[in-house]
Amino acid sequence: MLRVGLIGFGIIAKGSHMSAYRRILEENGPVIVEAICDADPSRLEGLEGYRLYTSVDEMLEKEQGKLDFVDICAPCFMHEELSVKAMKAGFHVLCEKPMARSVEECQRMINTSKQTGKLLMNGVCNRFFGAAQYIRGLVQSGELGAVRNADFSRIGFLSSKAGWVRNGKLSGGAMLDLHIHDVDMINWMFGVPKSVSAVAKSFITQDGYDSMSVNYMYEDNMFVHAYCDWVTPQNKYNTRTIAVYFEKGYVYLDRSKGREVFVKVTNDGEITDMTAQIKFDVFYREILYFADCIANGKPVSECLPEDIMNSVRIIMAEMESADKRGQVVDL
Template identity: 30%
Template sequence: MTKLKVAVIGAGSIAKYRHLPEYKANPQTEIVAICDINEARAKEMAAHYEIKHVFTDYKELLKEDLDIVSVCLPNYLHAPVSIAASEAGCHVLVEKPMATSSEEAEAMIAAAKQAGKLLMVGHNQRFVPSHQKAKELLASGELGKVHTFRTAFGHGGPEGWSADGKDSWFFRKEEAFIGAMGDLGVHKADLIRHILGEEVVEVGAMVEQTAKENSDVDDNAICILKTESGIIGTLTASWSYKGQEDNSTIIYAEKGSIRLEDDPEYSVIINYLDGTKDKQALGKIQTNEDGGQNNSGVIDHFVTSILNGTEPLITGEEGKKSLEVILGALKSSESKQIIRLR
């Protein structure tokens, strides 16, 4: 069987710990090219993964014979590079947040459709077993109507993860566009939409920059979300959680509650009204603390979608809806108003 030819654009931490090892582990793909403006970094990854072609200009890379391009770049480059890759006839997997505006996201979606290729956004939290279990449980109606939720993603900041440490693009507004809300908040906006099976229609938020020096993007945000059926809940994103990450989601429903990634041993804990508990250890969530070494499921799903000719779980349209939640949060914080999304 001919393997799908893959190129990864960007050789920083997300490529190093997620995209490159997962493509390497997939028997149906071959990484044939890598690109980074930091040539030494690109060459280091090329040597480690036995990649033949190294580029410092993504436009030159896109002249190669490719099937898949992973876009692992600073946020402001997601749209232009993804569009160029689609126009070059490639299926595109782009990191989150997919773009810096709704208009950019629309252009990305249009470019992929025009090319007849897939566009997927790397929202890996949808593939976490505990999150899949929660979606299944709520869809079954076993816990009845959902009343409220709280979801959070907080850690000490990207300086411990990014290849450039404290000098990372994550802290520069012209490259990142948005801070903790784009890095972490968009994950949870996407997750809560997915688990509840509903769109967020209103958002109110306080988005602040209080914890990081030499940064001009947000590092703490607390949002109130309202879904189309009237479920309200909170979303927190923070780069100021010292010592231990928080990646938990708790859903409170008519007949009990579900605690996800809130216990070190049990990734799902269901508390029923009669006082009984169902504890399930479904495997660890992928976090920055573990170096991203466990398979996220993102690349395998994308490859399978391409081979089967089916839409991926997180299409461009899905990515855009999650992006619009955090764009709404920014607008709410600036205007001191509740923002209506749809």
């Protein structure tokens, strides 16, 4: 049984991560939460059955030999500092997205993982999303021929009241905080693009963008487009769509709120309902995957830190392009 300590007990930890750990426990799975740390003591109120901390340093010291890994769900601007500390203290690290605020921060995390021999996995949860895995499989197998182009959209409203999210220097704005989900899928499915061109606008975030439209250019004029914003109140569908167009057909996924469409359509008109492949229990699958890597001494090959750093590198190029009003930036 692997023992985990959560660091940061806000929206994502209390909701998605704890639900996943509870399910794993109910299924007699291989992971159990034993400790929880949050700098804000009010976040820990009412918790029973866990060793509780308000200081990460104290937790890392007192939990020596008692925990196998920590799950960092603190804000983005703390990811590098906390991951480095935890690995140096001897713990494997699962850290929420985005990996960090810059390529340099990501690189320092990777260096520490190599120096300490501790596993570092950034939780880019969509790599554990069944439909996305299926689409990636189609890209790799060539079943529908080569990819012509693709389109991703992610539209909704920023519900978090946390101050750090609206400060672009701390969160990276919607580009690094929300759009990263699509950027990481684009990187994972199609690789690092040759260049990007982005237009973006700020509404509510200080020093960061809230809406963006980005083109990704690949070899042979293959292109991908992604639109994202978090300033659309009353977007009751909380839009989440992916369309990938191949030489011999296309796939269309709409996992917007209240909808579940996933179809594969071939050029001869055959339509296959793929909804059974959607499987969106991403946090559960992500945690089990990381636990398996720790237990069996395997590298985190589905989420290699160097590859996830590339997603941050793509976002940095997008920010540069948006700052220059859409100028093409090479990667």
